[in-house]
Amino acid sequence: MFKQDLTSDELLRIIFKYMAKIASERNLNEVLVLMADMGREMILSDRCTVWLIDRVSEQIYTKVAHGVDEIRIPLGTGLVGSSIATGENIIIKDAYNDPRHNADNDRKTGYVTKSIITVPFRNNDGEIIGAYQAINKLTEVDYFTDRDLEILSLAASYAGKSLESVMLHQEIIDTQREIIFTMGEIGEIRSTETGNHVKRVAEYSYVLARALGLSSAEAEMLRTASPMHDIGKVAIPDAVLNKPGKLTPAEYEIIKSHTKIGYQLLKGSKRDLLRTAAIVAEQHHEKWDGTGYPLGRKGEEIHIYGRITAVADVFDALSAERVYKPAWPLEKIENLLREERGRHFDPAIIDVFFEQLPKLLEIRKRLTDDKVDNE
Known part of the structure; x- marks a missing residue:
């Protein structure tokens, strides 16, 4: 059964619910889960993926993609890579008619991708650090519209800025962990x-x-x-x-x-x-x-x-x-x-x-x- 697009009041309730959770969360993976869930609920998609840039390996990756495990692809490839590289939003009604769509993951999982929307998000300095990508609209109109683009862009604008502070916090935690492992190894080496x-x-x-x-x-x-x-x-x-x-x-x-x-x-x-x-x-x-x-x-x-x-x-x-x-x-x-x-x-x-x-x-x-x- 098809769903109906959300009313303005319903959208506001979802936004306030998730923004409060995101603002109080310090675990990066938990924030990414919240972002993905918020995006999926707001535009009524079957799946929503949050992609981040790994500058060290020159890849983009996701640890939070509904229905799949971590995925890594070279920076600049695929629809999401194109969106991140150009800073442009992308709406595709039929993914298999677009040469930028990478169908390998569909072949691996058996999932059929039809409609896609991709929106890059930025940090406080305006630098692109990742992107939202939602797949397969669940309403009677089975493709994403300009209204969906406006809604997901709004979510990306807030979530991207919140994500930056969490990523900085995670970097501090990772540094502490590395120091602790190194100190722990000293005792073992001796x-x-x-x-x-x-x-x-x-x-x-x-x-x-x-x-x-x-x-x-x-x-x-x-x-x-x-x-x-x-x-x-x-x-x-x-x-x-x-x-x-x-x-x-x-x-x-x-x-x-x-x-x-x-x-x-x-x-x-x-x-x-x-x-x-x-x-x-x-x-x-x-x-x-x-x-x-x-x-x-x-x-x-x-x-x-x-x-x-x-x-x-x-x-x-x-x-x-x-x-x-x-x-x-x-x-x-x-x-x-x-x-x-x-x-x-x-x-x-x-x-x-x-x-x-x-x-x-x-x-x-x-x-x-x-x-x-x-x-």
Whole structure:
């Protein structure tokens, strides 16, 4: 059944609804989703895509296209590339009669593109940073009109300016993440481990956090902070840190001190990210039954971030060859985690671990290195 074009009042309600959400959102992908949903609702299209320019790779890409995954194409190609390059709006009634339409994606997905509208959007300096592209009008008149162009141009004008501030915020977050990963790798390099260890622990922690019901923001915070869990190792002498044999009681106390050292390094920050990293650094060796260190916290006295990182860290540590042990086979790791459920580890996290194990193994394979057992 065909839809009817929206009235002015209906358009205003959609605009106010989405503008309020976009203005308060700081996650780039979430903003792109909101922009795509707003565009689709405003002009009654079947799909709406938000494209951005990647100047480094000289490509345009979308992570938010209704019905498809990320798409990347060379800058200047296709209808959307033409619109971005020229700064011109484009309306096509029949895509297959226009030589600029790239039909490869239709052939891959089986989707039939008929009508298209493309509107570039600009930042506060007037520079084009991307474009809206909507596909297939859902009204009785099955193509986009000048009225649709006016409506989508209005959405693009506001959303483009809002998007710029979110992109700048995302750039800061990405820079912080890169610094944290680099600092986390320092501890691993000193203990002759690979940098992929901290990357794997970060990805495992994110998967477990989301499966436990933590919000996307909380899970992302943990993913970004968890690579710092062993940063305190920078202060541990090499002779102790890389000793191949069994540690003496005194040496073990020195090793244990990396949790307090990491916490002291990070705790004074005013940044949520580094305060989270301080929690993880201090608490990832605490145990559910209270026998861990440095403070012997028990059960939910241990922060959820510490409890999650503990499972992620042990899983990866056992999977990899270390100076003091060979890599464990997967079955042996599974048996230990089951045995330590309710002792070392939070039972709920172990249950989620086994539910999510296929995802975790995919991550391990993707971020593997020569020391990881991929059995």
